Amino acid sequence: MPASPTLRRRLTLTLGTAAALTLALTGCTSNEAPPDPTTAGGGSTSSAPAPGAGGNDEPGEKVVIGFSGPAADHGWLGAINKAAIAEAGRYSDVELKVSEGTNDANLQISQVETFINEKVDAIVLLPTDGAALTDVAIKAMEAGIPVINVDREFSSTFAARVTVLGDNYGMGVSAGTYICERLGDQPDAVVAEIAGIDSLPLTQDRTKGFNDALAGCGLKVSNRVAADFTIQGGESVTAQLLQAAPKIDAIWNHDDDQGIGVLAAIDTAKRDEFFMVGGAGSKDVMELIKSGDSVMEATVIYPSTQAADGIRLARILAQGRVMGDLVSGTVPRKVQLYAPVVTKDNVDDFIGAAFTS
Structure with missing residues (x-):
C-alpha cells in the first residue's frame, strides 16, 4: 500500500532532523558523557568526551509502549513474550500494555487500533500475518506512533520505523x-x-x-x-x-x-x-x-530476544534518544540478528x- 503524503512528509522530516536531534541529545542520552565545560576553551566541543558515563539505561520521560504478538502456542513464541515483558520491567520509565496473544489477524488489528486510540508512545508488533497487519501499522505510523515490527515483516516499508528480524x-x-x-x-x-x-x-x-x-x-x-x-x-x-x-x-x-x-x-x-x-x-x-x-x-x-530488542528500541525512539554506539546516532531502519x-x-x-x- 503506498504511503499517504502526510506519512511521507513525516518520514522526510524525521530524516531531515536526525542530525539536529543527534547534536541536541547526545550529551544526555548517548553512551558517552557530554563535554566538560570546565576544560580549556570554555566548554568547546573539541574536547574528547569521557566514555562510559550516562547511557540509554538512565531513566527518562515516562513512556507507554503497546505490545502485541501471536498466541504463545510454541516454545519460541512463549520465550519471545516473556523476554519482551522482562525487558520492559527493567525500566522504571516504561509502562507496557500487553495485548492477549492471538493467531487471529482481525483480532490483532483491533488490538493495534486500541493502542492507537489510547495514544501510546510506541507499538512493538509481532504480527500473526505481516501482510494482514500492514494497513493498521501504517495507520499507527500516520498517527505519529512509531511501530517496531518484529520477526514477520510487513508488506510496506511505511508500516514500521524499525524492523527487528532473525536471519x-x-x-x-x-x-x-x-x-x-x-x-x-x-x-x-x-x-x-x-x-x-x-x-x-x-x-x-x-x-x-x-x-x-x-x-x-x-x-x-x-x-x-x-x-x-x-x-x-x-x-x-x-x-x-x-x-x-x-x-x-x-x-x-x-x-x-x-x-x-x-x-x-x-x-x-x-x-x-x-x-x-x-x-x-x-x-x-x-x-x-x-x-x-x-x-x-x-x-x-x-534469537527469542527479538521482541525484547523491539521494546528497547521503542523506548529509545519514544524518548527521543540516540544510539551512542553508532556514529550516526540514529536508530536503524532494520536490525537483523545473527544465527x-x-x-x-x-x-x-x-x-x-x-x-x-
Missing part, C-alpha cells in the same frame, strides 16, 4: 556450513532436511540458505519432508522420512520445538547412524548437545539464555 536464510547457511565441515569430504553423503511450514517465506528462506551452503561443498539434500512446527507434525513426517531413507548421514531439522517429535520418531525407529542439527536454540536441545548421548550434535540460534551454530564446544555460552520447548 532465516542465515540459519540455513549456518546449518549447511556445519554439515559441510563434517561431511564435505564425502561426496556421496546422504543429507536429509525436515522443514517447517513450506508455505511460509521463512521456511523457504531457510531451505534456500541450506541448499546454497551445501552446494559450496558439493553436497545436496537427498530427502526432504515438511512438518508444521508442532511436535506431532515433526514425529509424523520424520517417521515417513526414516522409512523412505534406509541410510542417512546428517539431518537438519528447522525447528527445535518440532524437534521433540523428530527425536521421538528417531528413537522409535532405533536409528542412530547420522548426526542431527536443530534450529532455533531450545534449552532442551542444548542439554542433549551437552550430554553427547544423542544424535543431536548442534543447533542454529534463531550462530551451537555445539558441544560452545554450548555453555548459550544455554543460559535458551528457551524451554
